[in-house]
Amino acid sequence: MGFSEHSEGVVIHRVISLKYRPQNFDELTGQAHIVMSLKGAIKTGRIGHAFLFAGPRGVGKTTTARILAKSLNCVEGPTVHPCQKCQSCREITMSRSIDVVEIDGASNRGIDEIRNLREGVRYSPLHGRRKIYIIDEVHMLTQEAFNALLKTLEEPPPNVVFVFATTNPIKVPATILSRCQRFAFKRLSLKEITARLRTIAKKEKINITDRALHYIAIRADGSIRDGESILEQLVSFVEGEIKEEDVFQLVGFLAVDYYAELLKLTIAGDLGKVIALLNRGIEEGAGPLEIYRGFTNYLRMTLLVKANVSTEYIDLDEKERALLKNIPLSEAEIISMLETCLRYEDSIRRSTNSRIAAELFLSQLVLPRMQSSSLAQTTSAEHTAHGDTSVLGEHLAEQLQGLSPTLAGIIRRSEVKKQGTGIAIVTDSDFSKEKILGDRKRVEQILKKLTGTDTTLTVEVAQSGKEDDIINALKVMFDGEEIR
Numbered sequence: 001m002g003f004s005e006h007s008e009g010v011v012i013h014r015v016i017s018l019k020y021r022p023q024n025f026d027e028l029t030g031q032a033h034i035v036m037s038l039k040g041a042i043k044t045g046r047i048g049h050a051f052l053f054a055g056p057r058g059v060g061k062t063t064t065a066r067i068l069a070k071s072l073n074c075v076e077g078p079t080v081h082p083c084q085k086c087q088s089c090r091e092i093t094m095s096r097s098i099d100v101v102e103i104d105g106a107s108n109r110g111i112d113e114i115r116n117l118r119e120g121v122r123y124s125p126l127h128g129r130r131k132i133y134i135i136d137e138v139h140m141l142t143q144e145a146f147n148a149l150l151k152t153l154e155e156p157p158p159n160v161v162f163v164f165a166t167t168n169p170i171k172v173p174a175t176i177l178s179r180c181q182r183f184a185f186k187r188l189s190l191k192e193i194t195a196r197l198r199t200i201a202k203k204e205k206i207n208i209t210d211r212a213l214h215y216i217a218i219r220a221d222g223s224i225r226d227g228e229s230i231l232e233q234l235v236s237f238v239e240g241e242i243k244e245e246d247v248f249q250l251v252g253f254l255a256v257d258y259y260a261e262l263l264k265l266t267i268a269g270d271l272g273k274v275i276a277l278l279n280r281g282i283e284e285g286a287g288p289l290e291i292y293r294g295f296t297n298y299l300r301m302t303l304l305v306k307a308n309v310s311t312e313y314i315d316l317d318e319k320e321r322a323l324l325k326n327i328p329l330s331e332a333e334i335i336s337m338l339e340t341c342l343r344y345e346d347s348i349r350r351s352t353n354s355r356i357a358a359e360l361f362l363s364q365l366v367l368p369r370m371q372s373s374s375l376a377q378t379t380s381a382e383h384t385a386h387g388d389t390s391v392l393g394e395h396l397a398e399q400l401q402g403l404s405p406t407l408a409g410i411i412r413r414s415e416v417k418k419q420g421t422g423i424a425i426v427t428d429s430d431f432s433k434e435k436i437l438g439d440r441k442r443v444e445q446i447l448k449k450l451t452g453t454d455t456t457l458t459v460e461v462a463q464s465g466k467e468d469d470i471i472n473a474l475k476v477m478f479d480g481e482e483i484r
Contacts, residue, residue: 017228020200022063023084023093025071029196029224030188031060037183038064039080042071047078048181050153050162054169055185058223061165062102065134066092068163069100073128088128099125105137114141114148121152121160130159138164139171146173153179187222190214197227206235208242215247215255252285256320259298267328271366275359288358292348296341302327303334332442336403340364392416392423392450399446410435415462422456423447433459
């Protein structure tokens with residue numbers, strides 16, 4: 001697969017990502033908005049002198065820059081359909097064009113390199129109509145280099161076009177951005193990557209299952225180039241049909257079933273089994289950071305399904321969506337778990353022992369459920385039987401602290417007591433009562449989790465006669481704490 005004949009008769013290998021690199025606008029995947037805009041500019045002759053292509057890695061930024069160069073310098077152009085046969089088109093395809101200069105901003109980031117570029121723009125193109133400079137990862141240039149480039153961008157020669165590609169546009173100075181036409185490249189969806197890989201597999205006669213293609217697309221994480229590279233590896237790695245298990249084994253990727261089981265054990269509060277499952281995943285080749293990202297994404301998908309978000313934003317099949325819909329978590333609980341996830345991302349990425357950091361991260365998700373289970377037993381056995389639910393009030397406030405500090409402060413100032421078959425909260429002001437009733441559903445969900453039974457909630461206002469009730473209510477409203 002992927003072979004080409006060398007001019008001296010030696011057969012050399014061409015990797016998939018190069019062999020199937022798009023050569024015209026119609027072959028680009030997933031960037032229809034970019035294609036439409038560039039085609040319109042070419043057809044009308046309104047070609048800017050500087051373009052900024054911004055977006056994630058592997059989505060077609062430099063490929064689009066090359067196609068734009070072909071369209072401008074083709075003998076039949078400017079045209080939206082470069083001929084691919086003239087000297088200019090062939091030289092650009094082979095990266096040998098004198099008129100199209102590609103510069104790596106990461107390794108040519110100093111002022112001297114930009115001074116050389118400024119000298120070069122003075123000369124007319126050799127074969128084509130325009131001289132085109134493509135600077136990849138332009139955000140890596142030094143401030144001095146940007147300053148040197150600025151003068152050329154302000155007064156560019158009429159036959160020169162700059163195309164800047166970057167994965168981090170926020171690092172490009174505003175003075176440069178304001179002189180460029182900016183194009184935002186999007187991450188490719190699972191469907192787009194899967195369809196592209198399926199087309200390549202068919203042309204290369206690669207025997208691969210749909211599920212394997214699906215998991216390659218997930219692992220590619222929006223980058224078509226990454227997906228093509230994984231497919232290339234699998235062809236060398238596997239004899240015969242490529243299956244999803246081969247994808248997991250090669251790239252240390254874990255199936256959705258793994259994260260479903262991890263979440264199930266987390267909800268159950270079984271810390272021992274959660275840590276054991278984490279380490280099993282690591283032994284199977286997935287890194288702690290990879291497991292963290294996979295689990296966080298699985299929680300995100302659960303939230304989107306629970307919130308009935310449109311299926312176009314959820315890359316799951318019907319069976320997987322139905323599974324997420326039935327997970328026994330409320331939207332508020334999922335949001336709270338996601339907040340915990342985000343707090344630990346930097347620790348797992350930077351830790352010298354990322355395994356321990358990942359274990360600590362999962363422990364923080366499991367711990368509240370262990371406490372809830374323990375509290376439910378304690379409440380039933382020791383407190384509820386005697387009508388003493390002061391401990392329940394403390395734990396209710398703790399559970400609310402991360403979700404609503406204001407509400408947590410109100411609960412700490414209130415009396416939580418058993419009333420018949422339900423729970424009554426006696427607070428000190430109408431303001432506090434309204435705040436509790438305004439979030440009644442969430443409070444009842446937490447009480448159910450703490451007590452282990454459905455709980456009817458009532459809220460009362462005590463006639464305390466305190467002169468500072470109003471002041472305390474205002475204090476709670478702003479920072480969740482009462483005045484001492």
